[in-house]
Amino acid sequence: MDGCGGRGSAAREEEGSGWIFRTWREPADGAAASCRVEPDFHESSPPADGLLGPPGPEARRLLGRLAVSGPALPARREAAIHEAIHAGFGRRRQQVSPSSWWVAAAAVALLAVVAFLGERWTRPTEIEPSLALAVRQVEAIAAERGPDGAASDPRVTAILMALVAMPPSPDARPLVGGPRFERYDLVVDGLDHALAAWRAEIDVPGPIVGIEGGDPPFGEPARYDPAALATGRVILAGLPDPTPTKPWAPPAGGEVRVATVVVRLADGASEPAVADVELLVPHGARTGATLRLHRRDTE
Amino acid sequence: MDERDRPTDADAEPSDGSLVARANRGDRAAFEQLYGRYRDWILAVAYRVTEDRDLAFDVLQEVVVYWLGKFPGFVLAGKVKTFLVPVVRHTALEHLRRRRRGQGLELPEALPDDRPVSLAGVADLESAVARLPPGQREVLLLHFGDGLALAEVAVALEIPLGTVKSRLGLALAALRSDGRLRRAWLGGS
Numbered sequence: 001m002d003g004c005g006g007r008g009s010a011a012r013e014e015e016g017s018g019w020i021f022r023t024w025r026e027p028a029d030g031a032a033a034s035c036r037v038e039p040d041f042h043e044s045s046p047p048a049d050g051l052l053g054p055p056g057p058e059a060r061r062l063l064g065r066l067a068v069s070g071p072a073l074p075a076r077r078e079a080a081i082h083e084a085i086h087a088g089f090g091r092r093r094q095q096v097s098p099s100s101w102w103v104a105a106a107a108v109a110l111l112a113v114v115a116f117l118g119e120r121w122t123r124p125t126e127i128e129p130s131l132a133l134a135v136r137q138v139e140a141i142a143a144e145r146g147p148d149g150a151a152s153d154p155r156v157t158a159i160l161m162a163l164v165a166m167p168p169s170p171d172a173r174p175l176v177g178g179p180r181f182e183r184y185d186l187v188v189d190g191l192d193h194a195l196a197a198w199r200a201e202i203d204v205p206g207p208i209v210g211i212e213g214g215d216p217p218f219g220e221p222a223r224y225d226p227a228a229l230a231t232g233r234v235i236l237a238g239l240p241d242p243t244p245t246k247p248w249a250p251p252a253g254g255e256v257r258v259a260t261v262v263v264r265l266a267d268g269a270s271e272p273a274v275a276d277v278e279l280l281v282p283h284g285a286r287t288g289a290t291l292r293l294h295r296r297d298t299e
Numbered sequence: 300m301d302e303r304d305r306p307t308d309a310d311a312e313p314s315d316g317s318l319v320a321r322a323n324r325g326d327r328a329a330f331e332q333l334y335g336r337y338r339d340w341i342l343a344v345a346y347r348v349t350e351d352r353d354l355a356f357d358v359l360q361e362v363v364v365y366w367l368g369k370f371p372g373f374v375l376a377g378k379v380k381t382f383l384v385p386v387v388r389h390t391a392l393e394h395l396r397r398r399r400r401g402q403g404l405e406l407p408e409a410l411p412d413d414r415p416v417s418l419a420g421v422a423d424l425e426s427a428v429a430r431l432p433p434g435q436r437e438v439l440l441l442h443f444g445d446g447l448a449l450a451e452v453a454v455a456l457e458i459p460l461g462t463v464k465s466r467l468g469l470a471l472a473a474l475r476s477d478g479r480l481r482r483a484w485l486g487g488s
Binding site: 055056058059060062063064065066067068069070071073074077080081082084085086088089139140142144179207209210211226230264 | 324325326327330331334338339340342343344345346347352353355356359360361363364367368370371372397398424425428429439440441443444445483484
């Protein structure tokens with residue numbers, strides 16, 4: 001197929017463009033007509049009309065090499081990735097008990113205990129590890145039998161019954177261990193003047209995966225210092241929008257969110273903290289306001 | 300059977316599919332093997348997009364964590380590369396955007412992909428490929444270098460099949476504009 005529907009015979013290349021055209025005369029009126037050949041490449045045979053076609057063995061080897069030609073991964077980076085894989089599999093999956101039936105029996109027993117305790121259960125987070133284990137076990141069964149097989153597996157039924165009967169946990173942490181994403185608002189408190197600029201260094205026990213703007217007039221995403229980031233330090237800074245429609249004043253209470261960062265945290269990682277902060281009001285004067293990190297609830 | 304499909308009949312190399320199945324069952328070594336198999340390739344794709352070593356490293360790390368998060372339950376519908384290409388590209392572009400926002404810089408303007416480029420005078424095929432516009436180079440390498448079919452390239456790059464064909468046509472037209480490149484391409488003397 002050349003895109004010309006089989007019309008025309010003589011093929012010519014448009015000078016310098018690389019496009020191939022076929023020309024012909026319409027049978028009805030003899031008018032000259034042309035059509036651009038749309039290249040259609042085949043794996044096994046070179047295309048017609050003098051197009052270059054698939055590469056020879058040497059060129060194919062070269063392209064294969066180019067396809068994987070990238071920078072060499074430093075050992076430190078390699079180690080970090082293996083650590084991430086280890087964390088993802090080592091803690092999350094290899095500790096799953098091989099005895100699914102044992103867990104199912106434990107889940108049924110848990111169901112009985114929950115039913116017995118009823119509303120007297122005052123510390124629901126205490127059962128969170130059991131919940132996490134149950135979820136992991138369902139995942140393992142699904143991986144073993146596939147989604148359809150798992151749906152009809154009596155072990156899953158027993159586990160789900162236990163889960164449904166459990167009281168909700170208001171401050172439950174993510175059920176499955178391993179990396180998680182958290183949003184932290186950078187909030188300036190105690191402002192008595194309009195904020196002209198801010199700069200903060202924060203200790204983050206994981207990589208920052210997103211930087212978002214705050215409330216007006218700090219709607220633009222905060223700037224970060226890439227040189228510091230390369231050395232593991234996180235330094236953020238921001239200015240109010242350059243052309244506000246009207247001068248802004250600090251809101252009642254002197255509190256304004258200047259940015260939000262999204263952080264990937266490993267299971268059990270400590271909370272990010274503000275290490276250093278500088279807040280400037282107009283004319284470069286300092287202010288007694290403070291900046292704090294506030295973890296935003298996902299719901 | 301094509302080598303790129305990682306056949307199961309090889310003595311030492313398990314197929315991607317069997318590694319995925321083992322990783323779905325919690326076998327970390329299987330995922331490590333998948334990672335080792337595609338690490339350099341992910342880095343290469345990331346580097347082609349970002350043209351920055353450190354950003355490419357960041358992209359690799361993020362892609363591996365993203366991929367890791369798919370297990371258990373990861374379904375390999377086609378080739379691993381078909382799954383990974385859009386992930387790597389999106390992650391790389393997001394890193395570029397983030398850097399642009401952080402530094403207040405504009406991204407460098409890439410050569411438009413829909414225009415022919417003359418590579419006349421470039422005797423070396425490798426240099427010629429490197430000088431192609433990014434979109435054309437990506438299609439060329441994915442198709443002939445990585446062995447993805449044109450339809451798979453279209454899926455991986457999330458562009459229409461016609462665009463894949465036209466970009467490939469333009470890339471090949473540029474390569475054949477020089478007789479020496481043409482010989483190098485076809486493997487002639």
